[in-house]
Amino acid sequence: MSMPPLFIVGAPRSGNTLTRRVLMASGQIYIPPETYVIGEIIERWPRWFWLSWREKVWLLCAYFDRHKHRADLDIESFSPFADDAITWPKARQTLPALFDALYAFMGREHGYPAARWGDKTPWNTMHLRGIVRRYPQAWYLHLIRDGRDAVASQIKADMRDLSGSAERWVVANRACLKHLPKGPRTLAMRYEDLVRDPEESFARIFDWAGLRFEPRFLTEMPQKLGDVGVHAHHAQVLRPITPDSIGKWRQSLSPEALTQLSPEFRKMMAELSYQMAD
Incomplete structure (x- = not known):
């Protein structure tokens, strides 16, 4: 039986891609570019009960193959994986076995034949309840970042406007606080610690995992980092780790913008122990 996966979860622009880069540099784990669909597949899997195994395999591959960010995965074709999976014996026909094999396939395609896999898609926070139910024994790394910096970074990357970025940050962290398992398989790490003292912080992450x-x-x-070389907002990941981005929100969020942040945003800031002046 393969090891349970490692999920890097948290709001967008919280260090997910940086953490993926460092973990993959070890060669001990494979984490693909953002997959987007794993949570939706997990939630919909029970509805596919009446489908044949072949149909389930093809439908799962279609979720990956037809997503608008499919090019980021840098996979020529999922057909070799599907052609193999549809021949599996009945005892192996489970969703965890499919994901194990699919991530192993992507890892081999990218030159990472590691036995362990992970996922770092921030969108997974929108499906975190279902993911945790399916993978209660997985490792969950919750990355936390000052909401003002996360919001400013989302806006700079042209992901969302001010209110949308703030809401996305709140919703993601609320899901993590509510649904992540309590215990040693869950680790919360601050982005600020990752970039201020990367050696100590990543040593802790590696040891925990x-x-x-x-x-x-x-x-x-x-x-083969895929989306890192495609999207401009990932460019910083290819540079040396520095704390220069801490507090950068001061350069782009005006006092007027800060007053527009919701009470829920301010409450989450306090819950995560970030000080926000009135």
Whole structure:
């Protein structure tokens, strides 16, 4: 039986891609570009009960293959995976086995034949309840960032406007606080710690996840990072780790913009121990 996966969860622009880069530099784990669809598949799987196994395999592949960000995955075709999966014996025909094999397939395609897989899609927070129910024994790394910096970064990346970015940050962190398992399989880490003291912070993450840490992982660039080379908002991931982005919201969020942030945003800031002046 393969090891349970490692899910990096949190709001967008909270260090998810940086953490993926460092973990993959170790060669011990494969984490693809953002997949977007795994949570929806998990939630819809019970509705596919009456489908044949072949239809389930094809439908799962279609979710990945027809998504608008499919090109980010940098996979020529999912057909070799599907052709193999439809031949599996009855005892192997389960959704976890499909995901294990699919991520292993993507890993081999990208040159990472690691036995362990992970996922770092921020959108998973919108389906976190279903993911945790399906994978109660998985590792969950909750990345937390000052909401003002996360909002400013989303706006700069042209993801959402001020109110949409703030709401997305609140909803993501609320889901993590509500649904993540309590216990040693869940670790909360602050983005600010990752960039202020990367060696100590990532050593802690690796140790928690049962992986071997070496300082060189902080500077080595893995191959085949997919979306990192495609989207401008991931460009910082390819540069040395620095704390320069902490507090950068002061350069782009005006005092008037800060007054427009909702009470829910301010409440979540306090709950996550970030000080927000009146």
